[in-house]
Structures are given as C-alpha cells and as structure tokens.
Amino acid sequence: MLQIETIKTVKIPLGNAAEGLAVFGPQDKHLRLIEESMQASSIASREAEIAISGPEPEVDSLEQLFTVLLQLVRNGYTPSERDIVYALDLARNMQAEELLDLFKKEVATTFRGKKILAKTIGQRHYVKTIRKRDIVFGIGPAGTGKTYLAVVLAVVALKEGAVKRIVLTRPAVEAGENLGFLPGDLQEKVDPYLRPLYDALHDVLGPDQTVKAMERGMIEVAPLAYMRGRTLDDSFIILDEAQNTTPEQMKMFLTRLGFGSKMVITGDVTQIDLPRGKNSGLVEAQRILKSIDEIGLIYFSEQDVVRHSLVQKIITAYDRDAEMKA
Numbered sequence: 001m002l003q004i005e006t007i008k009t010v011k012i013p014l015g016n017a018a019e020g021l022a023v024f025g026p027q028d029k030h031l032r033l034i035e036e037s038m039q040a041s042s043i044a045s046r047e048a049e050i051a052i053s054g055p056e057p058e059v060d061s062l063e064q065l066f067t068v069l070l071q072l073v074r075n076g077y078t079p080s081e082r083d084i085v086y087a088l089d090l091a092r093n094m095q096a097e098e099l100l101d102l103f104k105k106e107v108a109t110t111f112r113g114k115k116i117l118a119k120t121i122g123q124r125h126y127v128k129t130i131r132k133r134d135i136v137f138g139i140g141p142a143g144t145g146k147t148y149l150a151v152v153l154a155v156v157a158l159k160e161g162a163v164k165r166i167v168l169t170r171p172a173v174e175a176g177e178n179l180g181f182l183p184g185d186l187q188e189k190v191d192p193y194l195r196p197l198y199d200a201l202h203d204v205l206g207p208d209q210t211v212k213a214m215e216r217g218m219i220e221v222a223p224l225a226y227m228r229g230r231t232l233d234d235s236f237i238i239l240d241e242a243q244n245t246t247p248e249q250m251k252m253f254l255t256r257l258g259f260g261s262k263m264v265i266t267g268d269v270t271q272i273d274l275p276r277g278k279n280s281g282l283v284e285a286q287r288i289l290k291s292i293d294e295i296g297l298i299y300f301s302e303q304d305v306v307r308h309s310l311v312q313k314i315i316t317a318y319d320r321d322a323e324m325k326a
Contacts, residue, residue, distance in 0.1 A: 140300025
C-alpha cells in the first residue's frame, strides 16, 4: 500500500528582527545552506516568525534546528557557517539540542579575552578525556582541533599550577620536502615544523608571554629526538603529528612519562609521511594499547572539522576515494 507523506507546518516566533538576521546569517547565507540540505521543505521569515512547511520528519528536524539556534543567539552566541553545518548534521538525528551544552562552558579564553569553546561533541569528549586521563591519543583528520585544544589545556594546567612546564614536540619528518635544503641551524630548520604549536600558544598566551615562558623554561618546544633519555615529571607533554613516528620512537616517547605528568598524542593516520616500508608508531600504538583502560583513545571524524566547510567535503571525498580503491 502506498504511504502518503504527511505535510506539516510549524511557526517559530522571533523576539525581534535581529534574531532572524543572526540565525539566517549575512545576506541569508546560513538560510541558503539549510535550504540546500533540506530540499523538500520551504522556510520563510514573515514579520516576527519563521514558518516551515514540508514532510513531517524534515520539518521536525528544522524546528529543532531553528529552536536551538535561536537559544544560542539569545544566550549571546552568534553561530558561524561551521556551526550551522554541524547543527544541521545533528538535527538530522534530532540531536541538535546537544549544541546547547557545548556552548555553555568555555575551555579557556584567549589572551584577548575571547572564549575558547569545544565546537563539536567529539571535541567536548576529547577535552573531558584529557582532564581525566594521564595519556590521551587524539586521532583524526586535519582541522578537528586536536593540537589546538591540547595546547589550550596545557596552558590552563600551567596557569592553574597543575604542571610546572609544557613540553611540545613532533617528529621532524619531511612531508615530501627535504629539511637539509632549508637554510639555517637545526632550530631554524625545525621551527617551521613546530609552527602550529607556536600558533596555538600565541592565541592563548599572546606572543610576548609565550616568549617569556620559553625563556624561563616553562615552555619547551623541541624535536622528538631530544626526548630520548629524559623522564618528564610535573609536565604537560604534547606529541603532534604522531603518525610520523616509528614504533621505536613512540615507545621511547610514551616511556618518558613521569610523576604528575600528562601526555597528549595527536595525529592523522591518513597522512603518514614516513619512508616506504616504515610502520607508523601511532598505528601500532592504537593496536597495542587499546586494552589499557587508563589510556584515552579519542577518534575524530570529518564531522568534527572546524575549518572552512569545504575542508570537511574534501576529507569526505578523499575518504570515499580510498574506500573505492580498497
């Protein structure tokens, strides 16, 4: 028997015109994004309300989406294009209300006083796990905030006195380029590889405070090779680009953990730049350590990408291509 789709209409009241503008975005950019993803429904803004009409399941999703977005706006948060894309993803499964919790509690503030928030459920889980566990792996695609949030939490721990210093490291493996041809001494050659770590520090502490903290030895930025033979007590240690470690380097790094310390290891197993035939220490560590409950393994997906919305589409396209080749 042919099932007839129920058409539903709902009206969501607006407090004022500014609320509609904030939700629909500049030149209705957010509205167009929403309309493109929900093609069977019509959305109109009439005077002091948003009117939605279409198939019942879609209208229910859109009603939840706009209700949540309006609550965010009323709480003083202006949703970005990225927030709209993520909210749409959640609304399809009637989970958009989870966004309200995300934006309630800040992770930290930048040196300019701007709130730093977990932007996705995956990021919130990552932040909570870092706070709870001594060793946490953050694994997933670029743009998911793995490194940035780890550095932010390291600075928070330093400011609160939970640790005495921050140690930031990554393997100096060339992504198709050759370090030897770069001018300068070792530090100058390695610095470009550590740039994302500096960028995160500058955002939270500011460039001047970062330099001062490094001069005092409270923040150390060094290539992974410098970790050998050390035990790091009362430290927050971050290993970035961990997919480019060898299994030997990964074991060496993990066994540096001292008393009162935390470790966060971040990486993307789809972007391994090791020479052909060399195994990734990050891939092996996942397999070897998965049964240790005290170690947190957090996996990010393209849904957690907080860069330009195109980045998410690019990652999805590459993942699809890899699956077809497999």
